[in-house]
Amino acid sequence: ALEERLILTLANHAAVVIARDMLADEAAQASALREADVLKDALVSLVSHELRTPLAAIKASVSGLLQPDSKWEDSARREALAAINSEADRLSGVVSSLLDLSRLEAGAWIPNKDWCDLAEVAGTALDRLPPSDAARVELVSDSDLPLVRADYTQMALVLTNLLENAVKYTPT
Numbered sequence: 001a002l003e004e005r006l007i008l009t010l011a012n013h014a015a016v017v018i019a020r021d022m023l024a025d026e027a028a029q030a031s032a033l034r035e036a037d038v039l040k041d042a043l044v045s046l047v048s049h050e051l052r053t054p055l056a057a058i059k060a061s062v063s064g065l066l067q068p069d070s071k072w073e074d075s076a077r078r079e080a081l082a083a084i085n086s087e088a089d090r091l092s093g094v095v096s097s098l099l100d101l102s103r104l105e106a107g108a109w110i111p112n113k114d115w116c117d118l119a120e121v122a123g124t125a126l127d128r129l130p131p132s133d134a135a136r137v138e139l140v141s142d143s144d145l146p147l148v149r150a151d152y153t154q155m156a157l158v159l160t161n162l163l164e165n166a167v168k169y170t171p172t
Contacts, residue, residue: 050094054087061087086130097157111151118145121152125159133167 061080064070072080103109119141126134 047094047098051091054091054094057087058084058091111154113149113151115147116150116152116155118148118155121150121155122159124152124156125163128156128160129163129167133164136167136172137163 061084065072065077065080100109119139122139122141126137126139129137
């Protein structure tokens with residue numbers, strides 16, 4: 001009888017521990033879902049801003065060019081067309097990043113790894129910045145850096161994003 005009570009007590013304690021672990025797992029999953037929702041909302045807000053900004057610039061330039069009574073000097077027209085081209089490229093980059101993100105989430109994105117020169121990757125990232133921003137960055141690298149096995153395009157994209165954020169959020 002004493003042994004049966006002891007076994008029953010141990011079994012009850014084991015059941016309580018298992019139930020507590022299951023509740024902790026459920027709480028962790030609920031917390032992760034809440035965090036994912038917050039991140040999703042932040043991403044939607046960021047993407048909508050990143051889409052609206054180039055669209056607004058394109059719309060403003062095109063509207064000005066389409067005004068029937070406006071007289072554009074050749075240099076001003078070229079500047080407006082260059083701005084439209086640049087903003088269209090920026091918009092295309094945002095859309096491309098969104099497609100990459102959806103492929104990544106679906107598990108369909110496979111990195112194209114090959115041997116890369118990191119100084120070259122950094123140079124590519126710097127070339128993608130507007131000239132005024134690129135002028136604020138000095139690229140310094142050792143001449144004997146080893147090659148790394150990575151996806152050149154994605155590494156350049158990551159460095160471009162880091163440089164854009166650094167330029168945007170740091171003083172001159």
